[in-house]
């Protein structure tokens with residue numbers, strides 16, 4: 559009998575609970591609100607996210623966090639990054655030291671510069687049982703069984719291989735990686751780059767510009783990965799290049815859509831309120847910028863996105879500052895030289 563707790567009933571938590579339900583006997587999905595939990599139990603549908611997806615019968619929902627996690631054989635965390643520490647703290651009483659915890663959240667914690675698995679380990683202890691699942695995986699497609707690939711990362715390869723059967727399905731192909739730092743760093747930074755792509759698309763700029771932002775974006779991601787101790791090759795994988803392409807080009811990407819809406823005058827608060835969705839890249843713009851400054855890494859696109867959303871600069875001011883930079887050697891700071899000019 560396998561019982562898995564999925565904490566967070568947004569789009570991704572809901573989609574992953576349906577994946578896990580194919581492999582576990584019982585999935586308990588924790589929803590932030592009691593009305594959402596009640597509706598899932600009564601209708602087998604999430605009333606707010608992925609509303610066209612019928613959830614398997616072995617998924618039940620609750621808004622009681624300890625009821626969700628008590629007796630679980632594994633925990634999957636799918637809350638927005640800004641709530642992850644509080645939720646992990648609240649889970650500490652019911653989640654034992656050895657229980658595997660898979661983190662789906664993408665981001666870097668503001669203030670501490672910690673990756674999401676590190677925030678979880680800080681609250682729950684025993685970092686070696688914490689894994690990260692990442693990749694080009696929009697919930698809207700995964701939940702309809704559209705073929706996708708992901709990477710499950712843990713410094714303990716045997717643990718990643720042991721946990722893979724919990725999330726892998728015939729249409730959700732899961733690779734393993736020992737580079738959890740690289741995988742998580744890629745996932746956080748690519749969301750910021752996607753906002754920049756959305757802004758460019760919203761301005762009507764062409765494919766060349768979008769390709770330039772994505773490619774210089776992966777150079778930025780590579781420098782931050784190198785600075786956080788991740789492996790450069792991870793940037794070429796599913797969590798890096800793969801997720802960057804999906805996020806920067808997909809109609810499902812809330813980060814790209816926010817960038818487009820920003821050009822039309824929509825604020826971050828308005829976008830998140832209207833969609834009930836988290837724009838992680840807007841939050842990561844602050845924390846990745848802090849992290850990069852602390853490590854002496856140049857991240858001009860991240861800096862530009864931060865200046866637009868939080869720094870009060872206009873699109874023209876940011877564009878002209880980016881265009882005014884003197885082009886450097888293409889791959890500087892990606893494990894082959896200094897991280898800044």
Ligand SMILES: NC(=O)C1=CN([C@@H]2O[C@H](COP(=O)(O)OP(=O)(O)OC[C@H]3O[C@@H](n4cnc5c(N)ncnc54)[C@H](O)[C@@H]3O)[C@@H](O)[C@H]2O)C=CC1
Pocket residue numbers: 566567568569570571572589590591607636637638639641645662663664665695696697698834835836837838
């Ligand atoms: N949507 C997707 O396709 C994917 C999302 N992710 C990541 O998964 C994480 C969760 O994103 P989504 O499931 O898309 O969420 P979402 O944006 O669809 O929904 C927002 C979530 O925030 C929760 N929430 C709101 N206030 C809260 C509070 N005070 N405490 C705890 N939770 C609260 C809501 O209940 C809901 O679960 C994010 O870090 C995202 O980057 C990763 C891969 C794919």
Ligand SMILES: O=C(CO)COP(=O)(O)O
Pocket residue numbers: 664693694695696749752801804805810811812813814
């Ligand atoms: O991380 C995600 C997809 O892998 C979700 O973020 P976006 O919705 O911005 O693409």
